[in-house]
Amino acid sequence: MNPKNNLIIGIVIAAVVAMSYNIDANPVEFVEGIPNLAIVAKEMTEVELDLFGTAFWSMLETIEMAFIGTVVGVAIALPLSMLAARNLNRKLVYVPIRALLAATRTFPSILWAILFVIMVGLGPFAGILAIIMYTIGFITKLQYESIEAIDSDPVEAVSSIGVSKWQLIRHVVVPESAPHLLSQILYMFDYNVRQTSILGLVGAGGIGFYIINYIKFFEYGKAAVFMLVVLITVLLIDWASVKIRDKYIVKAQEGMQVKI
């Protein structure tokens, strides 16, 4: 560890302390608050089992919202990513599209949800629209980056036999970037389920609606049921996507690395 590194670490620590003071974040309050957590935890153990049915159905709604949002978002993102890729388009095409997408990504999904609740009213539909917007922003970026990174050899070879641009995209670009796509979609769905679970906070449907309401009325035992269902679902989806990824993607990626 050299003096320069020590100086940087010192400055960072000083900054954290100064900023905490500025926003009035006091660690003492954290320690003093620990007993409160025990109260919450105790109430949480008094779970109301008859709520599991409701929790299950609202979780199902959440998954459905995430699923629709992911599928529709990906379907819109794919053609957009073709237009946003620098190696397939002229500047006039990709620059405005990329700017628009960058703007889309600056909004977290909860802000999109507020916007759509205002637009189409309370309920899952607003949540789905929010997930779609978020998915478009991210999948398009991930996809045009993998399209730009594909091997240029087959692109050159196949364009030199006189195929059209869309034939080239369909028969070379898509298959070359596809192994990444499956893993990106899985990741996005996984992430969207978590996101959708909290969209209920602003009235955009899903299980979050119950959680926020029970917490508002200090019914931690009831909220705990719903939180437990979210936890189990997220773990299950995580486990399933690891399985799918291992089965299909590891093999395909080997192919990406093998050079002729």
Add this chain to the structure above:
Amino acid sequence: MTLFSKASSTHSFSNLSTISTKTIIQMNDVWASYDAKNYVLKEITLSINSGTNYAIVGQSGSGKTTLLKLINGMMTPSKGQIRVDYQIPNTKNDKFKKSLSKIGYIPQNLGLVKNISVIDNILIGALPRISKVKSFFKIFPQNEINEAEKILHLVGLEGKRDRKTYMLSGGEKRRVAIARALMQKPVLLLADEIVSELDHVTAREIMDLIADAQKKFNLTAVMVHHDIQLGLKYANRVAVIKEGQKILELGVEGDKIVDFQSGNTSQQEILELYNTNES
């Protein structure tokens, strides 16, 4: 009527007596460069007759690949004239696109699509003939699929039909690239150092395969080699390139090698010129 359109219509009943001695590639004093300062090809003049098996040999960096790229129009010359089938080759020119579909170009890196099957790679050669809508949904007409299966057999890959190409050996990959080129129903085959990285046995199998296909489909072949022996063994004509210039154009007559460029038949002098190229 150009050679290309004629050849495509006679493809199915190839008749030896119809082989013409037309010039298929003509270059006159061609110069080429990548950066407008240094010429990587200088004063190249050559003419290749239809049906010839033409070889271009030279050390690495001598300009062989550039010469092939000029022929299929991936590059255009800085100076001089090129005609391929009486047209100016340029991949960006839509008029040349039809001819382009008749030029089977196998780059040194082969340019296979790694994540799709052997048969799908071969079918890519048919794309210029397929309507845009059908090819978008990967719907190939039955006769094209039959053709692809036939070519798959010809190149000896019938057992690997649905294998992803990244799983294949170097020799098998070259067979796929040859098959894709043949699927174009080409009139002209361009191959860049297709056997350079292979062991002797495999290299020979691949060269024999190309020779067979050439006879069968009445192709003109222009093949780049690193090794002059390969050129002399398989080609009718061998252009030797050194530092961007054609220094020899050899042909085998009987058991003698003739330099057509200088008219020199002295084996001693040819050997000397060739050796200066090697060193």
